[in-house]
Each structure stands twice: as C-alpha cells, then as structure tokens.
Amino acid sequence: MVLDTMSRTVVLGVIGSDAHVVGITILEQALSAAGFTVVNLGVQTSQAEFAEAAVAHDAEAVLVSSLYGHAEQDCQGFHRVLEDAGVDAVTYIGGNLAVGQDDFEHTRRQFRELGFDRVFDSETDPEEAIAALREDLRISPPESERATISS
Template sequence: MEQKTLVIGVIGADVHAVGIKILDHAFTDAGFNVINLGVMVSQEEYIAAAIESDADAIVVSSLYGHGELDCRGLRQKCDEAGLEGILLYVGGNIVVGKQPFEDVERRFLAMGFDRVFPPGTSPETTIASLKKDLGVE
C-alpha cells in the first residue's frame, strides 16, 4: 500500500484518550502514517498538522457528546487554509442524547464531512473506508 498520512485526535475539550490510542495502533498496523494529536485538539491544530505533514485525511474523534459544536466550520477552515478536498472523517459519541444516527450523519455530511461513524464503530470499518476513499489497497 502506498503510505497515506492521517492526522487524528480528539476534538474540543474532550479528554477521552483510550479510543484515540486504539485508532492510532489500528491505523498504523494497517499501514498508515499516523500523526496523533492526542486529546483536546482545536480545529486549528488539526489544520496545522495536516499542512505540515501533507496529510491525506483528518480523522476527528469525540466521545463527550459535543462533537457537533466542536466540528462546525472545520471544512471551511480547511478550505481557507489550502486543504480543499482533504478527506474529513468524524466518529464516536458526537452528539448529546439519543438521536437517530441517520439525522446525525446528515448534519455532519452537510458540514462537509466525508464520512460519519456512530459510537462503537470498529477500527476495521474505518480502515476499509479510508482505503476505499484514498484509493489504496
């Protein structure tokens, strides 16, 4: 596989560290070059890391339920920074309360995310989507 670079992290004030470590290991084992920004990552930090590393994708994780607020405007900021078309993924417990995932997904797609993953999505599912969307095997 041609090595692709992913910038990953947990957005906003979220301090849930275990999941992002699991993703880091899974993505690395799958052959990706992973830039793990850790927890409490701002939109600007994702963008700066993506520019610096010439990343192919940004993978945003959120578990504390405020991902929808934290992610607003990220696509526009990416575009303004010269990252037009960078692959944007988001997943986890990204909204507060029990909401139909189809509604949540629709809102995140409207915000410019390419894929939206519900709580409990396996790393293998995300890896398969990354490989497909990045055109690698």
C-alpha cells in the same frame, strides 16, 4: 496492474474540550498496523491544530474523534478552517457525537452537512474506518487481505 502500497498520512485527534483518549489510541494502533502513517494530535485539539498538522504532514485524511457529545458545536466552521489552510484531505468523524444520540442517521446527516466525508458512531470497529479510508484514498488492500476477501 500496479498496486498502491505507499504509506499514507492521516491526522487523528479529539476535537474541542473533549479529553477522551482511549478511542484514538485504539484507532492509532489499528491504522499504524494497517500501514498508515499516523499523526496523533491527542485530546482537546483545536480546529486550527488539525489544519496546521494536515498541512505540515501533507495528510490525505483528517480523522476527528469526539465522545463527550458536543461535536456539532466543536465542528462548526471546521471545513472552512481546513479550506483556508489549503488542506485537501478526506475528513472523517466518529464517536458519541451528540448528547442523547438516539437516531444516528439524523446525526450522520448533520455531520455530512457540516462537510465530513464519513461519519461513524461510537460502536464502529476500526477495521470499518480503515476499509473506508482504503476505498476513499484508492488504496489496494494488502495481498493477505485480498486472499481473504476473495475466499
């Protein structure tokens, strides 16, 4: 069996007018340590900038962060923009996605309906997102993790 150890490119950024940078900084470090090539667009990123970066870097995943509670507004039409640009990538969103977010399952459904493949709350550990990426991109975990998993 041939293992897929090739580095995969992901585009990461904070969408819309949101200026919260700590979450994507932590995620960038975790993704890089896990072997991903990360294109970090930073904060206050437009939908078009995500699409342009995904095309320019042939990204296999687009990860959107939002902490200020207005992600639904910022993400309206996002997948159309990606599609129009020819982006074929898995899409994740995470953070504090809605003001007064009490029922996260409702929020998760909303963002799945907007086209996101995975939706995470602000308490999600980066390792959970990395495990999901490996699953969605069919990447075998590193040998050190396989040994831990099988123990």
